[in-house]
Amino acid sequence: MSLIVKKFGGSSVSDASGIIRVAGIIADDYSEGHDLVVVLSAQGDTTDDLIEKAAEINPFPSRREMDMLLSTGEQASAALMAMALERLGLPVVSLSGRQAGIRTSAEYGSARIEKIDCERIRGELDKRRIVVVAGFQGTARNGDITTLGRGGSDTTAVALAAVLRASLCQKYTDEDGIYTADPRKVPGARRLSEITYDEMMELASLGAQVLHNRSVQMAKRCGVELEVLTSFERKPGTIVKEVTSVEKIKISGVAKDTNTARIAVMGLRDEPGIAFRVFRVLSDARIVVDIILQSIGRGGTKDISFTVARSDLDAAVASLETQRGALGFSELDVSADVAKVSIVGAGMMSASGIATMMFEALCDAKVNINMISTSEIKISVLVDERDADRAVAAIHRKFFEDEG
Amino acid sequence: MSLIVKKFGGSSVSDASGIIRVAGIIADDYSEGHDLVVVLSAQGDTTDDLIEKAAEINPFPSRREMDMLLSTGEQASAALMAMALERLGLPVVSLSGRQAGIRTSAEYGSARIEKIDCERIRGELDKRRIVVVAGFQGTARNGDITTLGRGGSDTTAVALAAVLRASLCQKYTDEDGIYTADPRKVPGARRLSEITYDEMMELASLGAQVLHNRSVQMAKRCGVELEVLTSFERKPGTIVKEVTSVEKIKISGVAKDTNTARIAVMGLRDEPGIAFRVFRVLSDARIVVDIILQSIGRGGTKDISFTVARSDLDAAVASLETQRGALGFSELDVSADVAKVSIVGAGMMSASGIATMMFEALCDAKVNINMISTSEIKISVLVDERDADRAVAAIHRKFFEDEG
Numbered sequence: 001m002s003l004i005v006k007k008f009g010g011s012s013v014s015d016a017s018g019i020i021r022v023a024g025i026i027a028d029d030y031s032e033g034h035d036l037v038v039v040l041s042a043q044g045d046t047t048d049d050l051i052e053k054a055a056e057i058n059p060f061p062s063r064r065e066m067d068m069l070l071s072t073g074e075q076a077s078a079a080l081m082a083m084a085l086e087r088l089g090l091p092v093v094s095l096s097g098r099q100a101g102i103r104t105s106a107e108y109g110s111a112r113i114e115k116i117d118c119e120r121i122r123g124e125l126d127k128r129r130i131v132v133v134a135g136f137q138g139t140a141r142n143g144d145i146t147t148l149g150r151g152g153s154d155t156t157a158v159a160l161a162a163v164l165r166a167s168l169c170q171k172y173t174d175e176d177g178i179y180t181a182d183p184r185k186v187p188g189a190r191r192l193s194e195i196t197y198d199e200m201m202e203l204a205s206l207g208a209q210v211l212h213n214r215s216v217q218m219a220k221r222c223g224v225e226l227e228v229l230t231s232f233e234r235k236p237g238t239i240v241k242e243v244t245s246v247e248k249i250k251i252s253g254v255a256k257d258t259n260t261a262r263i264a265v266m267g268l269r270d271e272p273g274i275a276f277r278v279f280r281v282l283s284d285a286r287i288v289v290d291i292i293l294q295s296i297g298r299g300g301t302k303d304i305s306f307t308v309a310r311s312d313l314d315a316a317v318a319s320l321e322t323q324r325g326a327l328g329f330s331e332l333d334v335s336a337d338v339a340k341v342s343i344v345g346a347g348m349m350s351a352s353g354i355a356t357m358m359f360e361a362l363c364d365a366k367v368n369i370n371m372i373s374t375s376e377i378k379i380s381v382l383v384d385e386r387d388a389d390r391a392v393a394a395i396h397r398k399f400f401e402d403e404g
Numbered sequence: 405m406s407l408i409v410k411k412f413g414g415s416s417v418s419d420a421s422g423i424i425r426v427a428g429i430i431a432d433d434y435s436e437g438h439d440l441v442v443v444l445s446a447q448g449d450t451t452d453d454l455i456e457k458a459a460e461i462n463p464f465p466s467r468r469e470m471d472m473l474l475s476t477g478e479q480a481s482a483a484l485m486a487m488a489l490e491r492l493g494l495p496v497v498s499l500s501g502r503q504a505g506i507r508t509s510a511e512y513g514s515a516r517i518e519k520i521d522c523e524r525i526r527g528e529l530d531k532r533r534i535v536v537v538a539g540f541q542g543t544a545r546n547g548d549i550t551t552l553g554r555g556g557s558d559t560t561a562v563a564l565a566a567v568l569r570a571s572l573c574q575k576y577t578d579e580d581g582i583y584t585a586d587p588r589k590v591p592g593a594r595r596l597s598e599i600t601y602d603e604m605m606e607l608a609s610l611g612a613q614v615l616h617n618r619s620v621q622m623a624k625r626c627g628v629e630l631e632v633l634t635s636f637e638r639k640p641g642t643i644v645k646e647v648t649s650v651e652k653i654k655i656s657g658v659a660k661d662t663n664t665a666r667i668a669v670m671g672l673r674d675e676p677g678i679a680f681r682v683f684r685v686l687s688d689a690r691i692v693v694d695i696i697l698q699s700i701g702r703g704g705t706k707d708i709s710f711t712v713a714r715s716d717l718d719a720a721v722a723s724l725e726t727q728r729g730a731l732g733f734s735e736l737d738v739s740a741d742v743a744k745v746s747i748v749g750a751g752m753m754s755a756s757g758i759a760t761m762m763f764e765a766l767c768d769a770k771v772n773i774n775m776i777s778t779s780e781i782k783i784s785v786l787v788d789e790r791d792a793d794r795a796v797a798a799i800h801r802k803f804f805e806d807e808g
Contacts, residue, residue, distance in 0.1 A: 016457070016460035016461050019461055020461065050480070053420070053484065054483075054484065054487055056420035057420050057423055057424060057484055057487050057488045057491065058487040058488060058490055058491040060491075061487035061490060061491075062486075062487070062490055064497075065483045065486045065487050065490065065498055066483075066487075068479065068482070068483035068486070068498050068500075069479075069480055069483035069484065069487075071479075072476035072477075072479050072480045072483075073476075075472065075473075075475075075476050075479075076454070076473055076476045078472070079458075079469045079470075079472035079473035079476075080457065080458065080461055080473065082466075082469045082472070083458055083461050083462040083465040083466070083469050083470075083473075084461045084462060086462055086465060086466055086469065087461065087462040087464075087465075093468075094469055094472050096472075096549070098502075098547075099547050099548070120547065143502075143503050143524065144503070145500070
């Protein structure tokens with residue numbers, strides 16, 4: 001039988017009943033003869049509780065000690081899961097990141113996996129044991145514990161699937177798969193049976209928080225087939241892979257991202273290199289810019305507008321203000337009440353009129369478009385935040401529900 | 405300056421304010437120029453909380469997974485202490501048992517330290533860093549995490565002091581040292597400035613819960629000087645070492661142990677080997693017997709009385725009852741309402757009349773003695789539990805308060 005890596009998030013194992021429920025899923029798959037490696041996050045709010053505990057003692061702890069502290073969360077949930085599987089009479093062993101052989105860079109708090117020494121895991125699998133691995137962690141060359149940063153447990157799962165040549169890496173979530181739009185907002189949203197890595201990444205960056213881009217990127221690079229599925233029902237989810245074939249729809253989903261803000265730098269001198277100088281200020285401040293719009297110069301001046309993550313807004317404004325003299329702009333116009341609405345689809349590349357259909361839907365819904373950005377598999381528009389849900393619904397209707 | 409190992413228990417670091425208070429003590433010693441290795445237990449109720457969490461999932465988890473779970477408690481408190489010291493601007497690093505090089509046997513839950521590879525600790529000390537070590541844990545040869553069982557963090561501290569050749573191993577507790585009797589019960593109790601390892605062990609086994617015998621034994625074997633002191637005041641505590649010289653008092657303390665119960669096996673045949681057969685039944689059941697009293701045979705039968713830990717009483721009775729036919733006794737007389745009162749002192753060996761003084765004190769206090777047991781440095785009597793505090797007070801008065 002085949003080797004499957006299964007990853008469960010913190011909400012799936014937040015309490016004893018969650019752990020026991022997940023143990024049941026694992027037991028079923030084990031009884032079908034699969035070799036299983038299970039990757040776990042920390043239970044529910046454990047990580048937040050630990051961060052709070054640290055903050056009481058030191059508001060600015062070193063990342064090294066933070067990793068030492070936080071890594072206990074995943075270790076504990078791995079041990080508890082192993083106990084739940086023991087109770088079902090199954091052979092099992094829990095492993096910390098170090099014991100699983102996960103060697104990382106020494107960038108505490110955001111380490112990269114450098115290599116995985118699978119000897120211990122392979123030995124345990126050879127004994128037909130279920131291997132439960134603490135996600136999100138590894139050790140640096142000097143033996144220090146590191147954590148992998150955001151989406152870390154997903155990264156652990158995909159990396160293990162890659163080096164162990166697993167046939168599948170399953171990520172269990174509260175959702176039962178990837179949808180054409182947020183099913184809580186858009187009643188007609190449809191679940192996809194397949195999606196490509198690239199589409200998944202575009203959707204993830206747009207706020208579909210199901211799979212972190214870092215893990216999808218790694219899955220794509222290593223050719224690991226992913227499945228996003230729910231731990232609350234026993235049914236297939238959405239497969240993420242290189243090429244999808246089953247569904248011939250042109251776009252795979254509509255997504256909304258409200259973690260965005262718009263800055264307009266007004267009255268810049270209309271001279272060569274001005275855009276470069278503006279964006280260097282931002283990149284020096286480590287601020288990632290998303291959609292960019294530059295007005296046609298008029299009367300010797302021009303405006304440059306762009307979006308940043310809402311959490312970066314203050315820092316972006318501050319860094320521009322400190323360079324006001326050098327950049328020579330007249331004013332900054334800022335709005336945080338905006339949202340990015342996007343359609344994603346690999347099919348878009350070979351189809352024409354997709355953008356037109358999208359704009360038509362927005363026109364029909366009387367949604368004003370502030371900015372537009374396009375890539376090979378994505379079209380994004382910036383709209384007022386209050387219009388965003390209406391925009392998503394209108395676009396979804398146009399592409400998925402009117403088809404008949 | 406010298407190297408000091410400091411060990412703080414769970415109650416000293418149970419919350420943020422405790423951790424910050426302890427960090428202050430460490431900072432003071434560091435500023436005096438000492439090299440410091442700090443060993444920590446898990447915070448307050450953490451271990452109990454983890455045990456409870458496990459019990460919800462599996463009432464009989466394997467010891468291996470239990471160790472994986474429990475070891476997170478000490479790792480977290482070590483990291484939090486390091487953060488507190490960082491906040492004071494001190495160079496510090498926290499280490500798990502594995503990172504500290506503590507290699508143990510593979511007896512999960514009660515592992516023995518086999519060797520300590522001090523390379524990492526020495527390297528950190530050479531950089532003038534304070535090294536905070538998670539107590540109670542190590543790793544077995546296969547890389548699995550083990551815990552050291554009862555008194556484990558004390559054992560970690562003494563073992564590190566031994567291999568690092570520390571000048572002193574300080575154990576911080578809620579008490580400010582070792583007393584001639586329980587100061588909460590006996591108002592005249594005096595704090596000792598020094599005590600021998602042997603005296604300390606006798607006192608510890610009698611319920612003075614300050615230092616676990618295992619760590620005192622190891623300290624004696626390795627010649628590590630111990631100090632028991634409080635973390636609530638900055639003052640010297642009691643030094644535990646091989647030979648004490650300062651105080652020439654004959655006994656060092658009076659202690660009470662209520663975790664005891666008496667069993668009398670009545671009407672045994674008065675024949676050779678009968679005592680052996682009775683106690684083999686108990687040792688087969690892994691029950692430790694303490695004081696033993698055998699009556700003179702009379703009319704062809706005799707009685708054997710002994711004490712066991714109160715928690716072993718039911719098991720002791722059950723194992724004897726199953727062998728009633730083979731042993732041929734007439735009845736078991738059982739009492740759990742007893743207490744052992746003991747005086748301990750290395751000076752006893754070279755002084756006469758100590759037992760007489762003790763019995764005189766009990767006689768004056770009208771306390772009935774049920775059983776008597778003596779060793780080179782200890783005299784114990786079994787009394788009714790209701791008389792125990794009165795007995796301790798009377799003995800203490802006789803030896804410590806009447807002197808002046």
